[in-house]
């Protein structure tokens with residue numbers, strides 16, 4: 001099973017490493033044609049405005065929407081979560097607009113630019129180590145979205161069918177269980193699509 005990591009900006013190598021620890025094969029995706037060769041896609045953290053611009057420039061917007069419409073799983077982390085959202089607080093133009101949620105950028109305050117914590121996660125037995133860096137949060141969700149974890153009552157991980165999003169950087173620790181969760185989503189989708 002091949003999982004692509006969108007390699008326009010952000011921590012690509014770290015995501016590939018986590019995918020491989022979780023039992024998948026990780027590939028760096030730089031061209032839209034590569035979407036045909038992968039079973040799931042990770043959109044990494046970085047800066048969502050920049051990632052959005054590069055996605056437009058290299059024709060990834062429609063290509064990833066098609067990928068999603070085919071039922072193939074997508075995992076957006078941090079800026080990648082913002083890119084997945086249907087709505088961005090403050091009225092900024094959405095990018096992929098695939099997940100029924102409103103996200104708020106840089107939502108944890110300046111004095112807490114980055115921090116680490118342990119999160120309880122639905123579907124994962126023990127707490128998951130999470131690194132937050134200028135992280136967004138999920139302000140509101142539609143009925144089809146399930147909350148998987150919260151931090152101080154704010155939603156920081158959610159799932160909508162084949163779409164997964166988290167506010168933090170799961171690729172920056174040795175804890176690869178959220179990647180494992182995604183690998184299982186991809187396995188499930190392969191069984192359905194077979």
Ligand SMILES: NC(=O)CC[C@H](N)C(=O)O
Pocket residue numbers: 044045046047048049077078079080082105106133134135136
């Ligand atoms: N670590 C990150 O991905 C930060 C996201 C960034 N603050 C944004 O708004 O796009």
